[in-house]
Amino acid sequence: MPPRHARPTAPPIQDTAPLPTAAELLAENANLRNRIVELEARQAAPSGSHASGAEADPSGTLLHKAVDGFVLLDTEARILDANEAYCRMVGYTRGELLTMTVPNMEASETPEDIRRRIREIVETGGGRFEARHLRKDGEPVDLEVSVTFFPANGGRLSCLLRDITARKQAERALERRGHQFETVRAIGEEISRELNLARLLDLIVERAVGLVGATGGAIYLWTEAEGALVPQAWSQHGDWLSRHRVELGQGLPGVAAARREGLIVNDYRTWPGASPLVLERSRIAAAIAEPLLCRERLVGVLALDSEEGGRHFSEDDRRALALFATQAAIAIENARLHAAAVWKSEELGALLRATRSVMGGLNLQHTLEVIASEAARIARCQHVKLLLVDREAQTIRIGVLRGLAAPDGFPLPIGAGLSGTVAATGRPLYIADTQNDPRSLLAPFDRALGLRTYLGLPIRIRDEVLGVLTFNTSEPRQYAADELAYYASFADQAALAIENARLHEAAARRSERLATLNTLNRTLTTTTDHEQVVRQILAALEVLIPGAVARLWLWDANRAEDFRLVASAGLRSPVGARQLLVRPTDGLVGLAVTTRQAVTSADVAADPRFLNRSWAEAEGLRSSAILPLICGDQVHGALAVSK
Incomplete structure (x- = not known):
């Protein structure tokens, strides 16, 4: 017999006549029964007693011209006769059927089932039931069968068969659709209870696959930042799918999103819009996609697929998926709103905790470390920089780094680069692609580390910018307005903490300086020990001017016309410096002595008045x-005093 999946070759019966009533069927069956008895009686009678050709039914017109099918069987289920209607139903010729049995035709019952049914008919005299026969091309045909048993000639079964394929298909489709709709209702209740977005997306994919009998599937969410559909959860696909970001109008998800309606592609591997990545990494042969819409706004796309050898998708599948997609989109929006509400509650608590942390200390460096740590935590960002503004030098320098090595180029002039711009304008700055932004001075550094986005927030009090707090991410990230406001509030608290720490340190320095000057004054007025006085002067300078190099020049006892370096503090090579001599009329020292006024030099390396420039360069001195x-x-x- 031909394969079952071949399509029918015989044309369908087009019968527009009204269906007969039950009484008419019984009457026709009785007529057929009487005619069969008459024919069998003639066959059993002597040849001379046969009716003339005029009296006989030519070619069995009543049987063979009937609209419904007719089959005559013996009790072994062999086909003894069949009319034209049944031949058309099953696609066989009458001659072919006369060589076959009912088990050859039956699509759903076993030979034992057929023998048992025949025994029942013989015992009861008839019966009525539904059967499914196979056409010659392998396609099934549903039949309503009415059978009458005649005991003559070893027993005969007269069968009237009506084609009810269309009705059964409609019933099965209706039953399947009802099952799908009930499934959608149950799934809708299930997903509406899940408020964790990640678990919800996994659940939606799993239930959608089961709803239409797909092999696998994925859910894509629309992201305004990238202008693309990004896969968020999937089933029966590897991690390669995470790279399948789809723009509107591209690929199956993109086309469904652009059209705002579902799409079925049952020949995916030859479809012009098929994704090369999907074709390369999967065996998908058929696919169906449905947009997720909430109040006419695109939320994402649900895409399901069937691999080679699997099922094709139907319009019934699309209708069921569309109904499910509506509920899924609402569930996703609810989960997002829930997450936003939870996040707002958490962010308020995090802001309060962060505020307490950054305001809890008065040491400036410790305060900067705490600010960077809290900023990284509340923003869920690994790469954080806290830059400080030096108004005197008109630069910004690195205060603290989190998750980053120190980039080259610092300190930066205020107004240069991204952070310099924030320091100059006092306004936040967001860059979606720092690797290719012409304003970024650190683009090579960002490319080397794979950093993609930049957010810079000014740390300011009133109109003064104290520093810049920066966040870098290696993944695309957008910041909503309320999120920026949240981080800006933290930056304001950080500014207060920095200012408090600076004021505290300034007050501590003033107190220390005052104490140092008091100690020095007592030493100068109470001791005549020359060495002690010198040591006290240099020690005081180290406190009063942190990081400075101090040198004390006095008249040379052996050369009254020269000054000799008698003591120093902070020099790299203090022993060699003691050999230095200065005439009262030479250099900056001579100028200060002769004029009896303080003399300064901002760049000793370029100042011709400064003697021993090579020595100053070796010591790293720039000003004096x-x-x-x-x-x-x-x-x-x-x-x-030099620095």
Whole structure:
């Protein structure tokens, strides 16, 4: 017999006549029964007693011209006769059927089932039931069968068969649709209870696959930042699907999203819009996609698929999926709203905790470390920088780094680069692609680390910008307005903490300086020990000017016309410096002594008045201030302070 999946070759019966009533069927069956008895009686009678050709039914017209099918069987289920209607139903010729049995034709019952049914008919005299026969091309045909048993000639079964295929298909489709709709209702209740977005998306894909009998599937969510559909959850596909970002109008999900309606593609591998990545990494042969819409707004797309050898999708599948997609879109929006509400509650608590943390200390460096740590935590960002503004130098320098190595180029001039722009304008700045933004001075650094986005927030009090808080991410990220406001509130709290720490440190320094000056004053007025006085002066300078290099020049006891370096603090090579001599008329020291006024030089390397420039370069000195030591009318030496 031909394969069952071949399509019918015989044309369908087009019968527009009204269906007969039950009484008419019984009457026709009785007529057929009488005619069969008459024919069998003639066959059993002597040849001379047969009716003339005029009296006989030519070619069995009543049987063979009937609209319904007719089959005559023996009790072994062999086909003894069949009319034209049944031949058309099953696609066989009458001659072919006369060589066959009912088990050859039956699509759903076993030979044993057929023998049992024949025994019942013989016992009861007839019966009525539904059967499914196979056409010659392998396609099934549903039949309503009315059978009458005649005991003559070893027993005969007269069968009237009506084609009810269309009705049964409609019933099965209706039953399947009802099952799908009931399934959708149950699934809708299930997904409406799930408020965790990640679990919800997995659940939606799983239930959708089961709803239409797909092999696998995926859910794509629309992201305004990228202008694309991004896969968020999938079934029966590997991690390669995470790279399948789809723009509107591209691929099956993109076409469904652009049209705002479902789409079925049962020949996916030859479909012009098929994704090369999907064709390469999967065996998908058929696919169906349905947009997820909530109040006419695109939420995403639900795409399901069937692999080679699997099922094709129907319009019934699309209708069921469309109904499910509506409920899924609402569930996704509810989960997002729930997450936003939870996040707002958490962010308020996080802001309060962060505020307490950053306001809890008065050490500036510790405060900066806490600010960077809390910023990384509340923003869920690994790469954070806290930059400080140096108003005197008009630069920004690195205060604290989190998750990053120190990039080259710092300190940066205020107004240069992304963070310099934030420091200059006092306004937040967001960059979606720092690797290719012409304003970024750190683009090579960002490319090397794979950083993609930048967010810079000013840390300011009133109109003064104290620093810049930056966030870098390696994945695309957008910041909503309320999220920016949240981070800006934290930056304001950070500014207060920095200012408090600075004021505290300034007050501590002033107190320390005052104490140092008091100690120095007591030493100068109470001791005559020359060495002790010198040590106390240099120690005081280290406190009063942190990081400075101090040098004390006095008249040389052996060369009264020269000044000699007698003591120093902060020099790299203090021993070699002691050999330095200065004439009272030479260099910055001589100028301070002769003029009896303080002398300064902002760049000693380029100042021709500064002697021993090679020595200053070796010591790393850039600027210097010289103060003459005068008591009454007599100059005793000079004190040089350099950085």
